[in-house]
Amino acid sequence: MIAFQRPHHATWLQARELIRQGAIGEVQQIQLDDGGNILNTNSHNIRLAFFLMDETEPLWVMGAVERTTEQLERGIPCEDACLGLVGCANAATILIQGNLVRGLSQGFRVIGTQGIMELDTGRPPDEQVRFDGDMAQPEGSSAKYNDEYGVMRYFNTSTKGWVEVEAPWHDCWAHQCQEAIDWIEGKVDSPISSYHHGRRVTEIMMALFESARKKQRICLPLKTRINPLQLMVEQGELPVEWPGAYERRSRLVRGERMSWHDD
DSSP states (O other): OOOOOOGGGGGHHHHHHHHTTTTSEEEEEEEOOOSSSSIIIIHHHHHHHHHTTOOEEEEEEEEEEOOOOEEEEEEEEOOSEEEEEEEETTEEEEEEEEEESSOOSEEEEESSEEEEEEEEEOOOOOGSSOOGGGOTTTTOTTTHHHHEEEEEEEEEETTSSSEEOOOOOHHHHHHHHHHHHHTTTSSSSSSSSSSHHHHHHHHHHHHHHHHHHTOOEESOOOOOSSSHHEEEEEEEOOSSSEEEEEETTGGGOOOTTTTTOOO
């Protein structure tokens, strides 16, 4: 299993059904535009793109990366910005914009032949977030993730404007855990959170880095077995302008060394 929780939002499950029913026609492109680095933030959005397109196969990836600082994500070298394009078997493309524009954050825009759909997330005010006692994380309450909700709207050739879509809210993490139990008990054949989907997301991210390293389109399956971005960093192919390693999630790291590693 893999813990990409947001496909389990009630509203986004409804979004997939609307796309299946042809609410915006055939999907042509999904645009991702989250801040931060791809290993953390847009990895969720890449997963969502394939979820909404009923797990179509990715065929190729072309990408570019920018790394002007020595930024780390949980101790792993990461990019400051990236741009990627994924070609899929259903003839659609996925446009990845990492830390280039401030857009829909944990969500994206789906462009179809007959309309457009947008998805995002929201959270209730702090005073309405459930108390989680000892489950609090270093960055604060973990309950804020459990109380998160999906937001979705769309328009097409007949709606005469945006249509806001709602569905009865449920805890997406609890929904995911129940699916895991149902899979173990043989009640679900193809779980939303199958590890296959996590592997696919990782392959696309590494293919984006490999495309930047080789300066060419990368056809899948990816043959490279190491992190191409880390290889470029180690070989000096991405010289930084502002030296000095720093951990993007330093607020979560314990100890004076501010490191995720013991060595």
